[in-house]
Amino acid sequence: MTTAAARTATRATAPADRGVGPLLRAWRQRRRVSQLELALRADSSARHISFIETGRSRPSEEMVLRLAEHLEVPVRERNSLLLAAGYAPHYPETPLDDPALEALREGMERLIQGYEPCPALVVDAVYDVVAANRGVLMLLDGLPESLLRPPLNAMRLTLHPEGLAPRIRNLREWRGHLLAQMERQIALQRSEQLRALYEEVAAYPVHQSRHAPEPASPVPYFALPLQLEHEGRTLSFISSIATFNTPMDVTVAELAIETLLPADPATVKYLQSLMP
Structure with missing residues (x-):
């Protein structure tokens, strides 16, 4: 793992013990997207999305990033999803004065x-x-x-x-x-x-x-x-x-x-x- 990735891993907030499935389901529900709609966007199947969310299937790193992209997950939280799925963070967190x-x-x-x-x-x-x-x-x-x-x-x-x-x-x-x-x-x-x-x-x-209220x-x-x-x-x-x-x-x-x-x-x- 690179230094930047290691630094990001230490700062990430992912509750890894929950697994990536419930986290992805929470983001999907927050965006009010059905499993079928998400599957169509991500070139997958509703069955596969369901298996990921219930923990019956472990998504690949590419799939995690693809689902996060289509769910408009913030970049920091994408790292959290990757950690919860057992992968290294993808996005570095570079200090602004670097x-x-x-x-x-x-x-x-x-x-x-x-x-x-x-x-x-x-x-x-x-x-x-x-x-x-x-x-x-x-x-x-x-x-x-x-x-x-x-x-x-x-x-x-x-x-x-x-x-x-x-x-x-x-x-x-x-x-x-x-x-x-x-x-x-x-x-x-x-x-x-x-x-x-x-x-x-x-x-x-x-x-x-x-002050007196502003006039119209x-x-x-x-x-x-x-x-x-x-x-x-x-x-x-x-x-x-x-x-x-x-x-x-x-x-x-x-x-x-x-x-x-x-x-x-x-x-x-x-x-x-x-x-x-």
């Missing part, structure tokens, strides 16, 4: 800088900030030093009562959106660190906004906006999240690039005024 990912890091930096003055940042699987542009730093201006010590955490910065939360005009709606997003991720990833973060930020007190906007929003007070004005953003297509590394698969795009003409005008 020289092998230098081109990736430089590419992400150029990407988020290209969005300026729109805020853009890169976060990992537990919302620790990997990179951020000057638009993000503008929004964080004035926050207490205790929240700005690395590693910065996007959820903590947003929902902490001493963070951005008091500046968010629609805090209850935005908080509900973020917590629901985390709940969906927890359902897909058996991550104790992510669950601990969720329990922490969900317990933060939610104070009534000191003449511009209808096409998605839930983040309405954020900044230097006496209200900025409205729509969040856009991008991930890497067909990743072959656990670390890369769990990175997300979030961009806050202006949601109304006033925000566009203000951001344009920041351009040199």
